[in-house]
Amino acid sequence: MFTAYTADQIRTAERALMATLPRGTLMLRAATGLAAVCAAMLPRVYGSRVVLLVGSGDNGGDALHAGAVLARRGAGVTAVLAGSRVHEAGLAALLAAGGVSRKPGGGDDVRRAVEGADLIVDGLVGIGASGALREPYAGLAETAGHAAAPVVAVDVPSGVDASTGRVEGGAVRAAVTVTMGALKTGLLVDPGAVYAGRVELIDIGLGPYLPGPDVAALTRASVRATLPRPAAASDKYRRGVVGVVAGSDQYTGAAVLAVGGALHAGAGMVRYAGPSRPVGQVRARWPEAVVTELDEPSIDDVGRVQAWVLGPGLGTGRWARELVLRVLATDVPVLVDADGLNVVAHDVSLLRRTAPVLITPHAGELARLTGAARGDIEAAPLAHARAAAAELGVTVLLKGSTTVVAEEGEPARVNGTGTPWLATGGTGDVLSGIAGSLLAQGLGARDAGSCAAYLHGLAGRIAADGAPLTAAAVAEALPAAIRSLDEESARSRLP
Numbered sequence: 001m002f003t004a005y006t007a008d009q010i011r012t013a014e015r016a017l018m019a020t021l022p023r024g025t026l027m028l029r030a031a032t033g034l035a036a037v038c039a040a041m042l043p044r045v046y047g048s049r050v051v052l053l054v055g056s057g058d059n060g061g062d063a064l065h066a067g068a069v070l071a072r073r074g075a076g077v078t079a080v081l082a083g084s085r086v087h088e089a090g091l092a093a094l095l096a097a098g099g100v101s102r103k104p105g106g107g108d109d110v111r112r113a114v115e116g117a118d119l120i121v122d123g124l125v126g127i128g129a130s131g132a133l134r135e136p137y138a139g140l141a142e143t144a145g146h147a148a149a150p151v152v153a154v155d156v157p158s159g160v161d162a163s164t165g166r167v168e169g170g171a172v173r174a175a176v177t178v179t180m181g182a183l184k185t186g187l188l189v190d191p192g193a194v195y196a197g198r199v200e201l202i203d204i205g206l207g208p209y210l211p212g213p214d215v216a217a218l219t220r221a222s223v224r225a226t227l228p229r230p231a232a233a234s235d236k237y238r239r240g241v242v243g244v245v246a247g248s249d250q251y252t253g254a255a256v257l258a259v260g261g262a263l264h265a266g267a268g269m270v271r272y273a274g275p276s277r278p279v280g281q282v283r284a285r286w287p288e289a290v291v292t293e294l295d296e297p298s299i300d301d302v303g304r305v306q307a308w309v310l311g312p313g314l315g316t317g318r319w320a321r322e323l324v325l326r327v328l329a330t331d332v333p334v335l336v337d338a339d340g341l342n343v344v345a346h347d348v349s350l351l352r353r354t355a356p357v358l359i360t361p362h363a364g365e366l367a368r369l370t371g372a373a374r375g376d377i378e379a380a381p382l383a384h385a386r387a388a389a390a391e392l393g394v395t396v397l398l399k400g401s402t403t404v405v406a407e408e409g410e411p412a413r414v415n416g417t418g419t420p421w422l423a424t425g426g427t428g429d430v431l432s433g434i435a436g437s438l439l440a441q442g443l444g445a446r447d448a449g450s451c452a453a454y455l456h457g458l459a460g461r462i463a464a465d466g467a468p469l470t471a472a473a474v475a476e477a478l479p480a481a482i483r484s485l486d487e488e489s490a491r492s493r494l495p
């Protein structure tokens with residue numbers, strides 16, 4: 001499991017570590033790691049042009065010291081000193097190594113340097129930042145955004161809140177973020193994750209001083225360890241039976257896709273219940289599902305299940321409302337998605353039950369549930385998922401380009417295994433089926449949600465392979481995704 005921390009948690013740990021070391025040691029460790037990543041991104045260091053955007057704090061100090069290392073190896077390094085102050089020791093090191101400095105007010109000079117660079121290092125602000133970038137930082141971040149060279153962000157992309165991932169105004173878009181000591185939450189959740197690019201973690205010895213994490217991200221190894229596997233003596237009932245109440249005569253595909261997700265995620269059996277049209281399609285597509293055609297909105301004749309998937313394509317009329325009430329009245333875990341959420345939005349107290357509830361909204365569905373504005377949720381998904389989990393008393397899996405799973409009293413889980421190709425109709429229905437299948441196999445709501453998001457993202461990558469995918473292909477790629485957890489070569493990478 002990868003773990004990530006808020007700026008305050010990092011600062012506290014850093015103070016404790018720093019007290020044990022000679023002054024300046026940590027920054028040199030950080031800068032050495034940063035310089036190595038920069039050097040690896042250049043075809044060759046000697047003769048290349050590197051521009052450092054340097055703020056007034058230690059983030060700028062990291063950039064200057066790394067710049068000194070690159071200058072000693074023959075790079076032409078220009079530091080743009082954007083702050084009213086500068087890290088003196090860092091600047092002295094850079095100048096001694098042959099680097100030069102500029103002030104951002106110096107006409108077109110700085111713009112030309114940035115545009116002509118082979119590599120740009122963003123050392124404007126790190127975990128000491130507060131609020132939107134002020135000038136001249138904001139202008140420099142924008143100039144860097146127009147440059148052809150890749151940007152390496154020091155610790156966090158400037159403009160991204162390290163603790164929350166929030167971006168007020170503009171922020172630096174990094175190809176790579178070199179983060180010091182430990183991952184920051186803002187690098188793993190939207191919108192910050194989008195600005196961070198690839199994240200490289202530099203070990204500066206902070207580990208023993210870190211508290212419990214703010215958020216965690218599953219790895220291949222942790223998913224492999226969590227995922228239920230059939231034992232020698234397993235039978236289909238003991239492996240877990242999942243019931244799917246989804247689809248309507250209008251939305252038949254949602255039923256097919258949710259059942260497809262459930263079938264490929266390891267449940268011993270999938271029971272599907274719905275009206276005649278989706279029943280016909282589920283039967284035709286998935287002969288292995290046990291299907292009950294409903295004349296009435298009742299689940300009395302469906303048979304026993306260990307968890308329900310409720311909602312994709314269900315509609316929101318009387319039929320749907322009746323089914324939602326009946327499924328939520330059972331005593332097994334329930335996953336509520338899509339129209340199931342639209343129905344309970346009228347009375348969220350329906351979600352209060354003894355057995356676990358996992359809800360899987362996208363930002364629009366969460367907005368209908370909590371009354372928050374969709375834009376506010378998208379700007380701060382982690383905070384909104386946490387607030388909804390506390391307010392509704394359920395586990396919340398909030399979908400987006402990164403997915404957040406929040407449960408009160410536990411570190412949130414974040415997932416970045418997906419691909420933008422997943423942004424296509426029906427992939428959410430597949431995710432519901434997967435997570436419901438894992439609930440039926442006995443995982444708790446947080447594990448079921450986060451493992452489902454992980455596998456769904458991985459299956460999305462396999463299904464897409466650089467081209468458009470279909471939701472059905474994501475369901476069918478699940479076995480390959482699960483198999484890949486065991487591959488020796490499939491080393492866990494930072495998200």
Ligand SMILES: NC(=O)C1=CN([C@@H]2O[C@H](COP(=O)(O)OP(=O)(O)OC[C@H]3O[C@@H](n4cnc5c(N)ncnc54)[C@H](O)[C@@H]3O)[C@@H](O)[C@H]2O)[C@@H](O)CC1
Pocket residue numbers: 014015018026027028030055056057058059060062124125126127128129130131132133134135137154155156180204
């Ligand atoms: N504390 C430590 O032990 C270590 C810190 N390191 C580096 O130090 C950084 C933190 O350094 P600092 O605490 O000096 O803080 P920063 O360098 O992140 O920023 C501090 C200064 O930036 C300015 N500022 C803040 N918000 C701004 C905004 N929105 N617009 C424009 N200017 C703004 C303020 O003048 C503030 O004093 C880390 O992110 C990391 O890069 C590393 O060297 C590792 C060791």
Ligand SMILES: Nc1ncnc2c1ncn2[C@@H]1O[C@H](COP(=O)(O)OP(=O)(O)O)[C@@H](O)[C@H]1O
Pocket residue numbers: 362399400401402403418419420421422423424425426427428429430431456
């Ligand atoms: N840009 C993206 N990058 C990665 N995953 C994405 C992106 N956009 C959407 N997804 C994923 O695709 C799925 C879409 O689900 P949802 O919004 O419910 O769509 P639908 O209702 O059409 O099934 C979610 O799992 C979401 O996390």
Ligand SMILES: [K+]
Pocket residue numbers: 059122123124125126153154155156157158
């Ligand atoms: K930075």
